[in-house]
Amino acid sequence: MVKFENGLIPVITQDYNTKEVLILSYMNEEAYKKTLDENALYYYSRSRNQLWKKGETSGNTQELICLTYDCDGDALLAQVIQKGPACHTGNTSCFFNDLLGTKATDVVSDVFDVIKDRKVNPKEGSYTNYLFDKGLEKILKKVGEESSEVIIAAMSKNKEELVYELSDLLYHSLVLMENEGVSLEDIKRELSKRR
Incomplete structure (x- = not known):
């Protein structure tokens, strides 16, 4: 009770x-x-x-x-x-202040946060802002290019190159997500259905 x-x-x-x-x-x-x-x-x-x-x-x-x-x-x-961030500060969680320096970081979320910030607060010389300025067609072209490079790296059996190209593909996919209003929560929800 x-x-x-x-x-x-x-x-x-x-x-x-x-x-x-x-x-x-x-x-x-x-x-x-x-x-x-x-x-x-x-x-x-x-x-x-x-x-x-x-x-x-x-x-x-x-x-x-x-x-x-x-x-x-x-x-x-x-x-x-x-739906959206839980914290009034805009963070996913209210528990984001690291007290002992032991907080596990989620690099993908951190990168996505930077991408979101670039959209709202453009920074001169930022590649992310260059992509946003060029628009959806350019972003899609980069996602396509990076997908091809992932395939080539995988076929060559070069793990280091594959990690590099997968990271490029993930970054450009995150830019596409922000451009099109797709959140990490949307992706997590969809992936959770596939367990």
Whole structure:
């Protein structure tokens, strides 16, 4: 049975597909009931002293897939399908500050973040901005070229060259994704269906 201490219970919210922890927040009984009724996450803001629905203003909603409680009934784990970033800072997760220098980095996400930033904040001399400026046709041409180079590298049985060419293909695919409004979450969701 779920226990509300001083009217609140802590909620750890986790991405259902990636298992990444997104948020630590709180619910009161009203938020808890609304979450169960609507399959959307409601939290209780201690600083604003009010109920809030995740994504109501930002559009970065959380669809509830699974809600469990711990062995003592004094904490909840919500597994969700996250639309957009979970954190108000624009980060995927609220847990992005590295305290001990041991944070595992996701290089693909980091590169994609740089690509997204280049689109919003162009940088002179940036190859990424060159691709965005030239448009979809140029980006598609580069994806095609890199695909061919991956095939050639694989056929030559040169692992080092293959890694290099696959990295080029992935980078240009990320540029294409950003240009066309496809997120890493979209790709992760699709890949999770193929397990």
